[in-house]
Amino acid sequence: QVQLVESGGGLRQAGGSLRLSCAVSGRTFSYYAMAWFRQAPGKEREFVAAITWGGGATYYGDSVKGRFTISRDFAKNTVALQMNSLKPEDTAVYYCAASRQGLASTPREYNYWGQGTQVTVSS
Secondary structure (H helix, E strand, O other), rough: OOOEEEEEEEEOOOOOOOEEEEEEEEEOOOHHHHEEEEEEOOOOOOOEEEEOOOOOOOEEEEOOOOOEEEEEEEOOEEEEEOOOEEEEHHEEEEEEEEOOOOOOOOOHOOEEEEEEEEEEOOO
């Protein structure tokens, strides 16, 4: 089992920055690809970013490319999402997820999920 706990959500104005963190505990952290998804009210869960086991490859959704950066810290067992140039359309609950299958952009490929953290961007 893997346990994921997100933190760092909050309220920002458009153009601002926010850094989310996901604390990972349980089974060996290095065997999992990690990702961030988000879900706005009334919408489907959307892929944001993913990173490979070793941290050498990353993958981003089109709506966040060039603005968001995913990273992982093996020493601290955490995954971070740095969000810059925030837009009102980034408002959503952000979820951390872990996959045994490797890099993927669909929710069904991910085996473990955190409880989510709210990000609100005002115009």
